[in-house]
Amino acid sequence: MPRLADGTVLAALAATEDTSGSDLAAVRTRIDHTPGGLRITGRKLWVTFGELARVFLVLGVSDAGPTAVLVPRDTPGLTVHPVRGQLGLRAAMLADVVLDGVMVPAGNQLARAGSGLTHVVAAALDHGRFSVAWGCVGMAEACLELSARHAVSRRTGSGVLADRQLVRRLVTDMVAAVTSARLVCEDAARWRQTRPRPDRTMLAKYVAAGAAARVTRDAVQVLGARGCAPGHPAERFFRDAKIMQIIEGSDEVCQDHVCDAEFRRWAATATAGRGAG
Ligand SMILES: Cc1cc2nc3c(=O)[nH]c(=O)nc-3n(C[C@H](O)[C@H](O)[C@H](O)COP(=O)(O)OP(=O)(O)OC[C@H]3O[C@@H](n4cnc5c(N)ncnc54)[C@H](O)[C@@H]3O)c2cc1C
Structure with a gap:
């Protein structure tokens, strides 16, 4: 299997379908156990790095329930269809992945049939949420810096933007959002090192994504037309944050x-408490 320069194989999570995004228990991709191995048929949407990945972690459903299987990209019957022009995260090189009677060895199944969502994909999503949360902290911090640098140098009337109370309030709220997002992400990191708490990862992702959405929006406001220009970091972060x-x-x-x-x-x-009373 082709590897990246450092020897690793780029993998992608293929879970979402037309009928199941938030509700992954509703996936319809069929995984059937046959004498020749596992036969997989379905269509996966918006797979991050789908254009590049050499192997896909596919969530489907077998007779036992949600089941997770590794499918190498070069397996006959698997086709990749790039998705272009998304609102944001364009570097994610999204693709839809069609599996048409794809056959893989039974050993490619991860965990018991029926526990693919709870024991495999849930773990993948927990890692994904943690990295998305920190990515949000990064884009919010970058936009805070862009805004503050602009505000102290951009002249308006007799002073600079940094003198205007309304702009000062925007920047203050950015500092509050960035700081709280970072602290909640650090809290999630501590839980991950001691006792995994998926709800804490979700809290971090929720708070950080909200912070990124507000800070990137307000950064475009402070930067004015410059922040709307194609290719400006604030414009890109604004779209990515959504x-x-x-x-x-x-x-x-x-x-x-x-x-x-x-x-x-x-x-x-x-x-x-009731028991004690
Ligand atoms: C850039 C990008 C990268 C992606 N990468 C991947 C990937 O690598 N692998 C993959 O499998 N998928 C990927 N996806 C798909 C993504 O995981 C789904 O878009 C996401 O899970 C939401 O599903 P959906 O779009 O079908 O929305 P839906 O589930 O239809 O939800 C639509 C809206 O309704 C809300 N909603 C849904 N259910 C409820 C509920 N019970 N209560 C209240 N509100 C609800 C949602 O919060 C949302 O706001 C990607 C998508 C994008 C845009």
């Missing part, structure tokens, strides 16, 4: 999980 609120668990999906975890915690306390 995508961050959708991928790897949308804002609403993250909210649901964070809220569930909190309710579980207090429901347990309430039950214990």
Whole structure:
């Protein structure tokens, strides 16, 4: 299998389908156990690095339920269709992946059939959310810097933008958003090193994506027309940040999980309290 310069193989997660994005339990890609191996048929959408990946982690459904399988790119019956012109994250080289009766050895299945979503894809998404969250911190910090540098040098009337209270408020809110996003991401990192808490990763992703969306939007505001110019970093981050609120668990999906975890915690306390009384 072709490898990158450092010897690694670029892999991509092929989970989303036309009928299942947030609700991955609804995937329809069929994975059938046959005497000759696993036969896979389905269509996967918006696969990040789909154009380049040498192997796909495919989530499908077998008779036992959600099942995860590794499918090398050069397997007969697998075709890759590049997706161009997305709003943002254009460097992700998205592709749709069609699997038409693709055959792979039974050993390519990861984990037991039926636990592909809970034990394989869930872990992949947790890593993805963590890296998306930190990516959001990075783009928000970059936009804060762009805004502050511009505000202290851009003359308007008798002073510079940095003297205007309304601009100062925008920049103050950027500092607050960037700082809180970084702290929540550090908290998620600590949990990952001690006791994995997927809800904490989701909280970090939710907070950081929200921060990136606000800060990149306000950076374009502070920069004015310069920030709207094609190829300007603020313009690109503004478009990318919107995508961050959708991928790897949308804002609403993250909210649901964070809220569930909190309710579980207090429901347990309430039950214990009733028992004691
Ligand atoms: C740049 C990019 C890269 C991507 N990379 C990958 C990849 O590598 N692999 C992959 O498999 N997929 C990938 N995707 C797809 C992405 O994971 C999905 O777009 C995402 O999971 C959301 O699914 P959806 O678009 O079908 O929206 P839907 O699930 O249809 O949701 C639409 C809206 O409804 C909301 N919603 C949905 N369900 C609920 C609910 N129960 N309660 C409240 N609100 C709800 C959502 O939050 C969202 O706002 C990528 C997409 C993009 C744009």
